[in-house]
Amino acid sequence: SQQGEEDPQALSIQEGENATMNCSYKTSINNLQWYRQNSGRGLVHLILIRSNEREKHSGRLRVTLDTSKKSSSLLITASRAADTASYFCATDEDGNNRLAFGKGNQVVVIP
Amino acid sequence: NAGVTQTPKFQVLKTGQSMTLQCAQDMNHNSMYWYRQDPGMGLRLIYYSASEGTTDKGEVPNGYNVSRLNKREFSLRLESAAPSQTSVYFCASSERKGGRYGYTFGSGTRLTVV
Numbered sequence: 001s002q003q004g005e006e007d008p009q010a011l012s013i014q015e016g017e018n019a020t021m022n023c024s025y026k027t028s029i030n031n032l033q034w035y036r037q038n039s040g041r042g043l044v045h046l047i048l049i050r051s052n053e054r055e056k057h058s059g060r061l062r063v064t065l066d067t068s069k070k071s072s073s074l075l076i077t078a079s080r081a082a083d084t085a086s087y088f089c090a091t092d093e094d095g096n097n098r099l100a101f102g103k104g105n106q107v108v109v110i111p
Numbered sequence: 112n113a114g115v116t117q118t119p120k121f122q123v124l125k126t127g128q129s130m131t132l133q134c135a136q137d138m139n140h141n142s143m144y145w146y147r148q149d150p151g152m153g154l155r156l157i158y159y160s161a162s163e164g165t166t167d168k169g170e171v172p173n174g175y176n177v178s179r180l181n182k183r184e185f186s187l188r189l190e191s192a193a194p195s196q197t198s199v200y201f202c203a204s205s206e207r208k209g210g211r212y213g214y215t216f217g218s219g220t221r222l223t224v225v
Contacts, residue, residue, distance in 0.1 A: 033213060042115075042201055043154075045213035088153065090214075098144060098169065099214060103153035 012108045019076040021105040023089035030092040032072050037086045079109045117217035124192040124224045132187040132220050134202030142205045143185035147198040192224045
């Protein structure tokens with residue numbers, strides 16, 4: 001079964017606004033990752049946060065991880081039309097040999 | 112460009128036909144994966160290969176077989192295609208088994224079974 005569950009499922013914002021999406025998971029993890037998928041393309045790895053980290057930045061992306069609540073958030077600041085995509089969280093669960101992906105968040109940035 | 116290459120990009124099969132989806136990576140990664148993506152279902156793992164010479168079942172292996180031909184190549188075979196296998200198939204690779212490193216994905220194979 002899918003580990004990560006993103007919330008909200010769909011988000012529509014104006015260019016320049018910030019976009020925030022959340023992900024929850026159920027079991028203990030080694031790390032949590034976020035991926036972007038543009039329409040008709042493969043997934044692209046954005047950022048990885050380890051279980052002993054609370055916050056990580058990469059360019060306009062900010063990821064937080066709260067292991068006590070088993071949740072993560074992805075913030076995209078100053079969004080651009082090119083950020084229009086689906087965003088997936090994925091968890092590296094203890095004892096498994098692969099990532100478990102959530103169902104994805106669709107983000108539409110209106111120019 | 113370095114990455115994961117999948118062939119074909121599109122395919123239409125008749126029910127009962129067989130086909131093999133090809134995947135190759137040139138990043139010297141040890142682990143490779145096959146996922147399927149369906150609307151509202153996210154990505155589901157079909158099979159994976161933690162290292163050359165090993166393969167294991169994922170979440171939805173029924174109706175599929177895999178071959179890790181060498182370190183670079185990992186193929187997915189549908190022996191007798193069914194309409195339920197209509198999906199987008201993604202191959203991915205990672206440096207080591209598990210999720211300690213990010214995955215690199217191919218661009219996908221869009222398969223329709225009629």
